Structures are given as C-alpha cells and as structure tokens.
Amino acid sequence: MTRTASLAIARTVGRLSRRLGRGGGTSAPGKVLLKIRPGAIQELSARLPMGSLVVSATNGKTTTARLVASCLAVEGRRVLGNTAGANLLSGVATALLDGSARRPRPEVGLFEVDEFALPEVARRLRPRVLVLMNLFRDQLDRYGELEAIADAWAAVVAELPPDTILVLNADDPAVAELGAAAGRRATYFGIDDPTAALAELPHAADSIRCRNCAAPLAYDRVVLGHMGDWHCTACDRRRPVPDVRATRVRLEGTTGLRLEIATPDGPVSADIALPGMHNAYNATAAAAAAIALGIPRDHIGAGLAAADAAFGRAERVRIGDRDAVLLLAKNPAGANVTVQTVLLDPEPLHLLVALNDRTADGHDVSWIWDVDYEPLLPRLERLTVTGDRAYDMALRFVYAGLDRDRVTVLESPEAALDAAVGDLPEGRTLYVLPTYTAMLGLREILVRRGVAEAFWHDS
Numbered sequence: 001m002t003r004t005a006s007l008a009i010a011r012t013v014g015r016l017s018r019r020l021g022r023g024g025g026t027s028a029p030g031k032v033l034l035k036i037r038p039g040a041i042q043e044l045s046a047r048l049p050m051g052s053l054v055v056s057a058t059n060g061k062t063t064t065a066r067l068v069a070s071c072l073a074v075e076g077r078r079v080l081g082n083t084a085g086a087n088l089l090s091g092v093a094t095a096l097l098d099g100s101a102r103r104p105r106p107e108v109g110l111f112e113v114d115e116f117a118l119p120e121v122a123r124r125l126r127p128r129v130l131v132l133m134n135l136f137r138d139q140l141d142r143y144g145e146l147e148a149i150a151d152a153w154a155a156v157v158a159e160l161p162p163d164t165i166l167v168l169n170a171d172d173p174a175v176a177e178l179g180a181a182a183g184r185r186a187t188y189f190g191i192d193d194p195t196a197a198l199a200e201l202p203h204a205a206d207s208i209r210c211r212n213c214a215a216p217l218a219y220d221r222v223v224l225g226h227m228g229d230w231h232c233t234a235c236d237r238r239r240p241v242p243d244v245r246a247t248r249v250r251l252e253g254t255t256g257l258r259l260e261i262a263t264p265d266g267p268v269s270a271d272i273a274l275p276g277m278h279n280a281y282n283a284t285a286a287a288a289a290a291i292a293l294g295i296p297r298d299h300i301g302a303g304l305a306a307a308d309a310a311f312g313r314a315e316r317v318r319i320g321d322r323d324a325v326l327l328l329a330k331n332p333a334g335a336n337v338t339v340q341t342v343l344l345d346p347e348p349l350h351l352l353v354a355l356n357d358r359t360a361d362g363h364d365v366s367w368i369w370d371v372d373y374e375p376l377l378p379r380l381e382r383l384t385v386t387g388d389r390a391y392d393m394a395l396r397f398v399y400a401g402l403d404r405d406r407v408t409v410l411e412s413p414e415a416a417l418d419a420a421v422g423d424l425p426e427g428r429t430l431y432v433l434p435t436y437t438a439m440l441g442l443r444e445i446l447v448r449r450g451v452a453e454a455f456w457h458d459s
C-alpha cells in the first residue's frame with residue numbers, strides 16, 4: 001500500500017473514533033497506521049526539519065514537555081506533540097499522523113513517552129534530543145522492578161546514534177549512571193541550591209544502591225525523594241557536575257516558584273506558575289532540553305514563565321466562589337511530592353483524596369502505605385475521601401492518627417467534590433489529590449460544569 005493510502009485509512013479511523021465519542025488521547029489511528037505501514041514513525045518523523053525531542057520519566061514528563069513546548073512557542077516554532085493519555089508507541093504514531101495533515105507543516109516533534117514504551121519509541125523515532133528525568137517505583141503491580149526499566153533504558157542509550165543529544169538528571173543516581181555506563185557524553189541537569197535540602201531520605205526513596213557496584217549510596221544533600229548530591233560508598237561513581245543547574249530555588253507557596261538556572265550560555269531566571277520542588281526539577285530539565293534544541297536563553301526564561309499547568313498537574317480551577325487545585329498523585333514518590341507541595345500553604349488544610357484501583361492506576365493500592373501522609377496531620381482540618389477504594393484511603397489516614405470526625409467518606413466523586421467545597425471556608429483552597437483515572441473522572445465533572453477545559457483541547 002502507498003504511504004498516501006495508508007495515511008488516509010488511518011485518518012479515517014481517527015475521524016470515526018472521534019465521532020464515536022472516544023474523545024482526546026485516542027491512539028486508534030496510530031495503531032491502524034502501524035499495522036498497515038510499520039515504518040510510518042520513521043518516515044513521518046524524518047519530515048520534521050528540527051527533528052524530535054522525547055521526554056521520559058516516572059514523574060514529571062507531562063509538565064516538562066509542556067514547559068519545553070512553551071519555550072518553542074516563544075521561539076515561534078510549530079510544534080507537534082502527543083497528549084498525556086497517548087504516550088505509548090501508538091500515541092506517538094497518532095500524533096505524527098495528525099501532524100502530517102497540518103499546513104503549514106510542524107517543524108519539531110515533542111513527545112512525552114511512557115517509561116516502558118521508551119525503547120520501542122526511541123528506536124523508531126530516533127530523537128534528536130532524549131531527556132531522561134527520573135525513575136521512581138511506580139504502582140507496584142504495573143511494571144514490576146525498577147531495575148528492569150533502568151536496564152531497558154541502558155539498552156536504549158547504548159543504541160543511540162552518536163548525534164542524539166542525551167539530557168540526564170545528575171541528581172537521580174540510576175539516571176546519571178546511564179551516561180557513565182555507556183561512556184557517553186551527556187548534558188546533565190540538577191539542583192544546586194544548598195538551601196533546597198531535606199533532612200533525610202523519605203520512606204519512598206528507592207534507588208539508593210549503586211547501579212555500577214551495588215554498594216549503598218550516600219548523600220551529602222537530598223533534594224527530593226532519592227534525588228540529590230549522591231556518591232557511591234565503594235566505587236568512583238558520584239553525581240556528575242550538572243551543565244544546567246538550578247542555583248536558586250524559591251518556593252512561593254502553592255502558587256509557583258522562582259528559579260535561577262546557570263547554563264553554559266549564561267544565567268536564566270524565571271517566575272514559574274507551578275508549585276513545589278518537583279516543578280523546579282521539571283523546569284530545570286526543560287531548560288536543559290531547550291538548550292539542546294538550540295533555543296536562546298532569553299526565550300527559555302520567557303517560555304518557562306509563560307507555561308501554565310498541564311491538566312490535573314497543579315491545575316487551579318474555580319468552583320463557585322472557591323478555589324481548588326488538582327495535584328495528580330499516582331505513586332508513592334508523586335504522592336510525597338504533592339504532600340510537600342500542599343504543606344507550602346500556611347492555612348489549615350482541606351483535602352479531597354480520590355483513590356481508584358483501575359488498570360491505569362494499578363490494581364494494588366497498598367502503595368498508599370509507602371506515602372508519608374503523616375506531616376499533613378497537624379495541619380489537616382478536613383479530609384474528604386472518594387473513589388473505588390475510598391475506605392482504604394480513609395483507613396490509611398485514621399491509622400496515621402487522624403481524628404475520625406475530620407474524615408468524610410463519599411464513594412461518589414461528584415458528591416465528595418461538592419461536600420469538600422461546601423466545607424471549605426472562604427478564601428481557602430481545596431487541594432485535590434487523585435490517582436490517574438480518579439483525576440480524569442473529576443475533570444470530567446469540572447468540564448461538564450464549565451470550570452475546566454476539555455482534555456483534548458489541552459496539549
């Protein structure tokens with residue numbers, strides 16, 4: 001079959017599946033395209049004059065891709081990207097298919113890719129820039145061992161063409177090791193602000209053995225999870241000196257942060273409308289990625305400052321006369337980050353936690369016992385829990401010591417949302433901590449009520 005015919009068939013599938021109401025993030029056209037034309041990803045990506053950038057991580061890839069997209073927008077580039085819900089091979093194929101019909105043609109591909117799908121996507125796409133950010137233990141039953149992903153990523157790095165620019169997180173030992181093990185030049189990024197340090201490793205820290213020699217790692221400074229200034233206690237492996245480093249991170253409550261970044265091209269500073277130390281990592285990664293794409297640093301600062309939250313990731317919505325912030329929390333490391341972010345609000349806290357156990361969330365919810373919810377307790381005025389496993393989550397907080405009178409359990413997400421907003425004093429913010437499918441469900445309610453934008457308009 002000719003390329004034109006293959007593209008036409010796959011596009012028809014796309015139109016049909018949209019008409020059937022499958023909505024945003026559908027990857028059906030890409031699946032069909034790969035069936036009838038297995039080389040489609042190579043062919044279509046070769047037509048992008050600036051090539052492609054791929055971002056992968058356990059946490060933060062959606063936000064980082066969005067930050068890079070914002071820098072490319074300041075630069076006036078036409079960007080082709082996938083949506084968060086379509087980050088497997090078929091989603092990348094669908095995005096390339098959609099882009100091939102656009103006029104004028106897109107100049108650069110920007111793809112966030114699921115950590116397990118990365119090998120297959122990287123092999124076919126041959127990205128110009130590959131950004132690898134972090135490896136945290138994901139939902140326990142979804143992917144199995146962290147080691148398996150690190151091994152698969154090492155194989156990807158070993159196969160990369162020499163002209164691919166590899167951007168690695170210096171602060172994540174397993175990710176930094178990818179460059180050292182391959183003996184390959186990489187651009188490293190990291191956080192170098194001495195005030196950005198935790199007192200000790202959190203419970204969910206899970207990458208604390210050397211990938212080279214299996215000896216324990218030691219930290220001079222822990223910034224977030226298992227990320228920081230690390231060194232091996234037995235061999236010569238240590239945190240590489242970052243080329244792109246956040247020299248100053250000022251967290252500004254739950255609304256944003258100010259970042260000063262030293263780069264080989266000079267300093268970049270930006271006020272970013274995303275809260276928390278994890279977003280300092282996302283923005284520093286985005287700056288390193290933008291430099292790899294050749295974007296000048298004044299455009300990087302402007303791009304980081306102009307970006308808004310990706311859906312469900314520190315997304316702020318107004319419900320009636322109250323504010324709510326959605327903070328996706330889909331695994332122990334991600335949930336610890338949201339806990340730390342919520343604690344930046346000085347007011348007594350109102351939380352809505354939504355726990356589902358569907359395929360995309362992971363069926364095993366025992367990961368909630370690995371999350372450090374305890375620091376919330378002295379500040380928690382009202383907790384509402386909902387979702388398929390609402391009672392498991394309520395039990396987790398009661399076990400942590402929360403007074404039962406402060407917990408409301410409502411299985412219906414809509415009823416829970418209304419109850420939580422109804423209990424919220426004026427001028428306060430409701431923090432919503434959902435798992436992935438719970439976040440999609442809550443957003444559907446918000447979209448229906450006209451207070452959030454629909455999923456597929458967002459990318």
Ligand SMILES: [Zn+2]
Nearest residue numbers: 210213232235
């Ligand atoms: Zn070692």
